Amino acid sequence: MSWRATILTLYPEMFPGHLGQSLAGRALTDGIWAVDAVNIRDFATDRHRTVDDTPAGGGPGMVLKADVVTAALDSVADGRPVLAMTPRGRPLTQTRVRQLAAGPGAIILCGRFEGFDERIFHRRAIEEVSIGDYVLSGGEVAALVVMDACVRLLPGVMGAASSGIEESHESGLLEHPHYTRPPEWEGLAIPEVLRSGDHARIARWRREQSEADTRSRRPDLWDHHGDGRIQSPSGARRQKKEE
Numbered sequence: 001m002s003w004r005a006t007i008l009t010l011y012p013e014m015f016p017g018h019l020g021q022s023l024a025g026r027a028l029t030d031g032i033w034a035v036d037a038v039n040i041r042d043f044a045t046d047r048h049r050t051v052d053d054t055p056a057g058g059g060p061g062m063v064l065k066a067d068v069v070t071a072a073l074d075s076v077a078d079g080r081p082v083l084a085m086t087p088r089g090r091p092l093t094q095t096r097v098r099q100l101a102a103g104p105g106a107i108i109l110c111g112r113f114e115g116f117d118e119r120i121f122h123r124r125a126i127e128e129v130s131i132g133d134y135v136l137s138g139g140e141v142a143a144l145v146v147m148d149a150c151v152r153l154l155p156g157v158m159g160a161a162s163s164g165i166e167e168s169h170e171s172g173l174l175e176h177p178h179y180t181r182p183p184e185w186e187g188l189a190i191p192e193v194l195r196s197g198d199h200a201r202i203a204r205w206r207r208e209q210s211e212a213d214t215r216s217r218r219p220d221l222w223d224h225h226g227d228g229r230i231q232s233p234s235g236a237r238r239q240k241k242e243e
């Protein structure tokens with residue numbers, strides 16, 4: 001059984017979108033994963049196929065109706081985790097992505113307008129997920145982000161099996177920087193250590209870069225990364241250099 005995403009959206013034609021290309025696209029063709037998009041509007045009950053209504057209490061915009069959204073959701077619910085894309089949700093992490101990728105797939109609700117009637121979250125088991133602290137016009141791109149992150153982890157999707165493990169965020173650190181030929185470009189040389197062929201030295205250098213970059217670029221990650229590290233030999237050396 002392949003990993004399967006079911007998307008509930010007002011714009012089903014947006015799927016598989018960019019995931020129909022490149023590695024994810026090939027994996028889709030190969031049947032490693034599957035996506036079906038369900039139009040929420042098909043579950044409207046009135047003549048005008050209404051999916052939204054004005055916000056209770058007044059204010060701008062429209063709110064997706066609880067009855068229509070849950071009718072769509074109930075029609076596909078099968079035990080897979082149900083995610084609703086919303087900037088009010090818990091920020092997506094690589095840890096959660098790994099869990100989702102290891103499961104049977106996901107059902108993903110895409111909002112539009114002002115979002116969903118809050119009561120759906122009280123009556124259905126729905127995980128509210130945000131992809132970051134900014135506001136999109138709809139949940140479709142956010143759903144593609146979730147799927148992209150999961151699909152690349154599925155067995156057989158990425159070329160080198162190891163390349164998933166050393167990435168940024170997998171270890172709680174940013175990954176080290178990368179270089180490729182030519183050895184010199186616009187007066188900049190590839191760091192000598194990377195051309196040394198000394199694999200132990202290279203590994204140590206990469207670890208140091210990874211720690212230094214996390215510390216300077218993402219102090220929030222560094223803090224969560226845990227104590228101890230900052231006292232490590234490389235950490236201590238680096239601290240000296242920066243002072």
Ligand code: SAH
Binds near residue numbers: 087112135139
């Ligand atoms: N009024 C809402 C924003 C609605 S944006 C609020 O302020 O919380 C319209 C839709 O875009 C949302 O329902 C959601 O599905 C999607 N969306 C917007 N920003 C998002 C984000 N950061 N993460 C995930 N989904 C998002």
